[in-house]
Amino acid sequence: MLEILIYILLGIGIFFNVLAGVGLLRFPDVYTRLHAGTKCTTFGSIFICGSVIILGLKMWYQGSTDGSVLAIHTVGALVAILLTNPTGAHAIARAAHKSGVEPVGAVVDSLRKKSTKKTVKKKTEVKE
Amino acid sequence: MIAFIVTTIICFITYLLLTTGSGTMGLWSMEEFLFGFILSLIVGFVTGRIFVKEDFRMLNPVRWLTFIAYAIGPFFIGLAKANIDVAYRVITGKINPGIVKISPDLKTDLGITMLANxxxxxxxxxxxxxxxxxxDLYIHWINVNEEALKGGSVDCKYICGNFDKWVRRIAE
Amino acid sequence: MMDFEYLVVLLALLFCVIMAMIRVIRGPTAPDRIVGLDTINTIVIVGMVVFGAAFNEVIYIDVAIVYALLSFISTLFIAKYLEGGDF
Structure with missing residues (x-):
């Protein structure tokens, strides 16, 4: 019974990780790629680590000390992923915006108005 | 002084969690206890005043329980919704992006970090x-809602639902 | 000896890494390449966890934790470098 649950969790995790790869290839600019590359890998990692945790708990229940160590350390790895992934995405997005990459097809961009007012004015004048 | 003690205890617990199954005293061995304690003392002495900043409201266990409830309940549901949404956009390719500004009106650093994550x-x-x-936070929104843009500044509820209320309950 | 299901999982993760690697090679700007690199880092961490479960060795997962923290620092550092300004 638990085996089937583990396989289902592994399958969901793999699906979302593959989705992250496809999203990285399909989306048009940095920000949308970050959407795919951050959310999908985090969600997939939760499921794969969850399946390993269930495996460890099952081994622990059957009386092996290795199982508990496996489960606790996997929880540690999961917490590390959950803490670091969104922060890294935030840093990359900020760096991309400061180094001048513009969102493709953006309807509105309030940040650009704030950070580089003068250059924006010049650009719009040239365009008009 | 409280900052030093709190940091040392958190370090020691983390060290013990990472060294389970190393010996015979419970799950740990005597060497791990000693070395972990000395290491935690050093780390607590060096980084105590960076880790805890004159503000001890996160020591309240009620806030931890609220945080756990938040992480399991609304946060996980939001995460699942987000992934189904991204899956839909990866497959169809329909996007309507933009960068908007919201003012969640949070005061502490921890609260704003939690909300941003x-x-x-x-x-x-x-x-x-x-x-x-x-x-104020600047948000890249993959599918901009035209109604939200009408008032000039964007309301919080379009972006983060009721997360700001949860974060206010946890960290403010 | 490795079980069959973990082999399948690791092959699928390898496929993800290859797709992200294509983005790293093709990416028109530097931030694109970093996004690919960040994704590869996360997938490698998950792969190490799966390796640990497959071989029943906890040391792989310890390496995964350390790798997660170090790759986070390297991502932050590259982002700060791209952003410019004082360190």
């Missing part, structure tokens, strides 16, 4: 930059 992991939004004076 929650926003990054939930439906269609990604925090890009922060205005450090007013604690």
């Amino acid at each position: 929650s926003i990054t992991l939930t439906p269609g939004t990604l925090s890009v930059d922060i205005d450090e004076d007013k604690n």
